[in-house]
Amino acid sequence: MLERIKDSFTESIQTKIDAAEALPEPIEKAAEMMVQCLLGGNKILSCGNGGSAGDAQHFSAELLNRYEIERPPLPAIALSCDTSTITAIANDYSYDEIFSKQIFALGQPGDILLAISTSGNSGNIIKAMEAALSRDMTIVALTGKDGGAMAGLMSVGDVEIRVPSNVTARIQEVHLLVIHCLCDNIDRTLFPQDE
Amino acid sequence: MLERIKDSFTESIQTKIDAAEALPEPIEKAAEMMVQCLLGGNKILSCGNGGSAGDAQHFSAELLNRYEIERPPLPAIALSCDTSTITAIANDYSYDEIFSKQIFALGQPGDILLAISTSGNSGNIIKAMEAALSRDMTIVALTGKDGGAMAGLMSVGDVEIRVPSNVTARIQEVHLLVIHCLCDNIDRTLFPQDE
Numbered sequence: 339m340l341e342r343i344k345d346s347f348t349e350s351i352q353t354k355i356d357a358a359e360a361l362p363e364p365i366e367k368a369a370e371m372m373v374q375c376l377l378g379g380n381k382i383l384s385c386g387n388g389g390s391a392g393d394a395q396h397f398s399a400e401l402l403n404r405y406e407i408e409r410p411p412l413p414a415i416a417l418s419c420d421t422s423t424i425t426a427i428a429n430d431y432s433y434d435e436i437f438s439k440q441i442f443a444l445g446q447p448g449d450i451l452l453a454i455s456t457s458g459n460s461g462n463i464i465k466a467m468e469a470a471l472s473r474d475m476t477i478v479a480l481t482g483k484d485g486g487a488m489a490g491l492m493s494v495g496d497v498e499i500r501v502p503s504n505v506t507a508r509i510q511e512v513h514l515l516v517i518h519c520l521c522d523n524i525d526r527t528l529f530p531q532d533e
Numbered sequence: 534m535l536e537r538i539k540d541s542f543t544e545s546i547q548t549k550i551d552a553a554e555a556l557p558e559p560i561e562k563a564a565e566m567m568v569q570c571l572l573g574g575n576k577i578l579s580c581g582n583g584g585s586a587g588d589a590q591h592f593s594a595e596l597l598n599r600y601e602i603e604r605p606p607l608p609a610i611a612l613s614c615d616t617s618t619i620t621a622i623a624n625d626y627s628y629d630e631i632f633s634k635q636i637f638a639l640g641q642p643g644d645i646l647l648a649i650s651t652s653g654n655s656g657n658i659i660k661a662m663e664a665a666l667s668r669d670m671t672i673v674a675l676t677g678k679d680g681g682a683m684a685g686l687m688s689v690g691d692v693e694i695r696v697p698s699n700v701t702a703r704i705q706e707v708h709l710l711v712i713h714c715l716c717d718n719i720d721r722t723l724f725p726q727d728e
């Protein structure tokens with residue numbers, strides 16, 4: 339079992355080394371989009387399932403509360419938090435609509451959807467992206483594997499950050515680092531520090 | 534900004550390389566404790582604040598639903614989920630008691646508390662550990678920095694998994710990998726696969 343643990347560390351490190359080649363440019367583009375969105379008075383909606391719901395909430399918590407520096411709260415909403423709303427939508431309509439219905443209610447032109455899925459194929463994330471497009475929002479997609487159906491929904495002006503791995507756990511580990519990079523970039527651009 | 538992103542990747546990779554030296558043995562011990570707990574018909578309660586709340590929920594979701602293989606649901610409860618309960622306890626008593634009160638209600642001798650804090654100093658996690666000890670539960674602590682006050686509360690039979698870093702974001706990135714290793718070990722021990 340000790341060997342399996344060491345192998346997981348080795349795999350996780352290797353996936354980050356591969357990602358360090360592929361991802362800094364799309365991350366920088368996504369951070370620029372988010373900065374412009376926030377400067378324009380808009381907000382960021384985030385969503386994901388399972389571990390990616392945790393990531394969506396981790397991102398909104400860093401914006402609403404703080405990441406590393408002291409600054410004013412920034413507008414973000416994770417769409418996986420309101421279990422009363424989610425169980426009502428899933429029960430009355432379908433689980434696939436739990437995020438899209440919230441986006442029809444809350445999304446404004448110029449807002450960003452941060453859509454997180456390791457497979458790129460989760461039905462409720464696809465419907466969330468379609469809802470965002472119909473609300474004139476732009477999309478930052480965190481994906482993995484071959485990008486799935488989400489990759490096919492990207493328009494000019496959207497950004498896909500696709501982790502080069504086929505293993506869900508390894509992809510999630512890089513997604514968390516990507517989220518930290520986005521928060522760091524937003525903070526340092528909006529609130530430059532003397533260093 | 535591109536340089537900052539690349540630096541974050543380098544730092545994150547380096548932290549995982551350091552952790553790959555220090556953590557596999559305590560992770561193996563924690564996984565063994567969790568396996569014995571589940572075999573004995575007990576359950577795992579998890580808690581954390583902010584990003585670590587997401588980690589606590591990520592862990593319970595992998596156990597209650599699934600990690601990588603198909604197997605029966607396993608008993609875990611993340612104590613950060615019930616916002617009605619949390620806001621009531623924080624409003625009527627204090628924020629420091631949001632987890633400990635739930636542990637007094639739900640914790641049974643033989644259950645495990647998975648307590649997650651990058652600083653090791655969050656007041657509600659300390660109170661959660663004290664509640665767990667008084668309920669004859671054992672503790673798996675995921676910490677960082679110098680282990681904080683949590684390190685001083687560990688008894689024989691408990692395990693601390695302390696990430697060798699002083700940066701909250703880097704510690705959280707390793708915590709997620711540790712959680713994946715724990716889930717992998719639990720699954721492979723309880724449900725061996727022909728490979």
Ligand SMILES: O=P(O)(O)OC[C@@H](O)[C@H]1O[C@H](O)[C@@H](O)[C@@H](O)[C@@H]1O
Pocket residue numbers: 387388389390454455456457458459460463506594595598599600601
């Ligand atoms: O393909 P995704 O959108 O990433 O969705 C995967 C999730 O539904 C969850 O599936 C399993 O329960 C586990 O692999 C979780 O970690 C994952 O978040």
Ligand SMILES: O=P(O)(O)OC[C@@H](O)[C@H]1O[C@H](O)[C@@H](O)[C@@H](O)[C@@H]1O
Pocket residue numbers: 399400403404405406582583584585649650651652653654655701
């Ligand atoms: O010291 P901890 O128990 O890890 O608690 C830290 C949390 O309250 C959160 O603090 C800030 O909001 C951010 O650094 C979050 O990522 C962190 O989870």
